Amino acid sequence: MPIRRLFTFLVLSASLAIAQENPATKPALPSGAAGATTLSQEQIRELIRQCAENDLANDKKQRDYTYTERQKFQRINGKGQVKSTETDTYEVMEIYGEPVQKLIEKNGKPLSAKEANKQDDKIQKLIDKREKESPGDRKKRLAQEEKDREDELQFVREVADAFNFTFVGMEKLEGRDTYVIDAEPKPGYKPIHKDAKILTKVRGRIWVDKADAQMAKLDVQFIDTVSFGLFLARIHKGSRLIVENTRVNNEVWLQQHVAVTADVRVALLKNFNFDVDVTDRDYEKFRTDTKIIPIGDMRQSR
Numbered sequence: 001m002p003i004r005r006l007f008t009f010l011v012l013s014a015s016l017a018i019a020q021e022n023p024a025t026k027p028a029l030p031s032g033a034a035g036a037t038t039l040s041q042e043q044i045r046e047l048i049r050q051c052a053e054n055d056l057a058n059d060k061k062q063r064d065y066t067y068t069e070r071q072k073f074q075r076i077n078g079k080g081q082v083k084s085t086e087t088d089t090y091e092v093m094e095i096y097g098e099p100v101q102k103l104i105e106k107n108g109k110p111l112s113a114k115e116a117n118k119q120d121d122k123i124q125k126l127i128d129k130r131e132k133e134s135p136g137d138r139k140k141r142l143a144q145e146e147k148d149r150e151d152e153l154q155f156v157r158e159v160a161d162a163f164n165f166t167f168v169g170m171e172k173l174e175g176r177d178t179y180v181i182d183a184e185p186k187p188g189y190k191p192i193h194k195d196a197k198i199l200t201k202v203r204g205r206i207w208v209d210k211a212d213a214q215m216a217k218l219d220v221q222f223i224d225t226v227s228f229g230l231f232l233a234r235i236h237k238g239s240r241l242i243v244e245n246t247r248v249n250n251e252v253w254l255q256q257h258v259a260v261t262a263d264v265r266v267a268l269l270k271n272f273n274f275d276v277d278v279t280d281r282d283y284e285k286f287r288t289d290t291k292i293i294p295i296g297d298m299r300q301s302r
Helices: 001-013 041-053 056-063 113-131 135-162 194-200 295-300
Strands: 063-078 083-096 097-106 165-174 176-187 202-209 215-222 226-228 233-235 242-250 252-266 272-285
Touching: 041 135, 041 165, 041 176, 056 252, 083 242, 097 113, 135 165, 135 194, 165 242, 176 194, 176 215, 194 202, 194 226
Parallel strands: none
Antiparallel strands: 063 083, 063 272, 083 097, 165 176, 176 202, 202 215, 215 242, 226 233, 233 252, 242 252, 252 272
16 A cells, blocks of 8 residues: 555654654753643744654654554545545564564454465565675665654754644643644745645644643644645645554653545546544563564574
């Protein structure tokens, strides 16, 4: 499902993705915010900047976790009726710093032995590739990954400047106090980052955990059409994204649910509507002595 994965990535990367922090090195909240029941414009901007700065630390912590992800994709016709539904379930893990999805179920049914072996072979190829990687190639790859993360961080930092914020009030989510903040595009704002033009075409509501300064929930609506890749793909006005995060292991906030309702046109294809529902669960942390064992060795030991 490459179109679905591409769309989800683009929206998550290019919406108000306020990042997550490492509580072990928690920064101070904006002056007066810790005990406040209201926030000024500048306090909100500073809070968002702090959250953005914590994105890299959170990303690194997530690499220590495996989890299960269920992806449900529905095509919707012009009458709002579901035309087709596909559900995939994956085990997600990090291998040599790279996130890998291993398909384990399709439409609620386990894979056949042949299909399961294909998934194992895919992972084995990555392990083999990384084991044979030269020191020079590894250095280049890690440098590019760091450059990409910094580029994403620069984008998220721009969120603080691209919107006018309104403090709505306080709300409890999963028993925790959150600040509820509305974001409207700032009139006349000129984007700096190459991808930041999308910020002028969305509005959102953000729930920020009061104690941890983490994004607990995000609701984004597209108020104008957004084009990607020289107009090869368009996300139309009215499309919507909801992201919900949760506190895991008292050390990191990770995604637990994403819901996307979209009206999209890809290349010269006709417009189509779809709903995507992604659920992440069963986060488990690697032990410090965990090692990557080639799948072939595992089979021989059975």
